[in-house]
Amino acid sequence: MGALVSILLSVGAPILAGILKTKGGKGGAIAGDVIEAVADRLGTDATPQAIEDAYKADPEIFTKTVRTIETDYAAIARAGAEAHLAYIELVKGDRDSADILTRVWRPMNGFLFPVGCLMIVATVSVMLLSRVPVDASVLPLIGIVVPIMTAWAGVVGYYVGQRTKEKTTGAT
Structure with a gap:
């Protein structure tokens, strides 16, 4: 999995690489989702080796595909963070209410x-x-x-x- 992490970092996908680095617990389930998403979009098997082979076969297509997925995951993370912050503001409003x-x-x-x-x-x-x-x-x-x-x-x-x-x- 280490080679896949370094490939993701090299093509500018730090969120996906970070997810794969921390593959235990809930991160492990998310890491599996990342591998499946990348493999699905590349049309290859959902294994780190198959994804590495896809990168070696066509780095440009791989880079575009992974950056699209990275953007999707970043949008999901941003939406989750915004929802959490909105809830915190709601609770603060309740706490500070007259x-x-x-x-x-x-x-x-x-x-x-x-x-x-x-x-x-x-x-x-x-x-x-x-x-x-x-x-x-x-x-x-x-x-x-x-x-x-x-x-x-x-x-x-x-x-x-x-x-x-x-x-x-x-x-x-």
């Missing part, structure tokens, strides 16, 4: 919803494990807690779903 509800919405829901769910699971588990009979006086409480938690889950789920959609479409 409206108390805007400031506390995320942290309070992030803390209270799991605590509420944990309390319900713990209570039900203790009741089941200790074989405590469910008294009829508990039923109205269950009738209140279940709809409240369901509504809360719906609101949090809707909010998370909308934010996910906004993030994937690039909106802030």
Whole structure:
């Protein structure tokens, strides 16, 4: 793989070369994608040796092809960075908002919803494990807690779903 990295650097593809240099973990999956993309565009097998052979056969075509792919990967990286920065600005705006509800919405829901769910699971588990009979006086409480938690889950789920959609479409 070292020869392929040096070829990519020599034709001006530092992003692709950097990806291939760090081929462990998630970088390994991306490195495999890079090799497949280069091989696909060159019409060769997806192996470093086949790609090196394609370079030796026609360096000019190889250079043009790799620079196109490099530009594509750079655009993807830029878009990801811009989306991340936009999200950071959104969170900073919430944090610095004059409206108390805007400031506390995320942290309070992030803390209270799991605590509420944990309390319900713990209570039900203790009741089941200790074989405590469910008294009829508990039923109205269950009738209140279940709809409240369901509504809360719906609101949090809707909010998370909308934010996910906004993030994937690039909106802030």
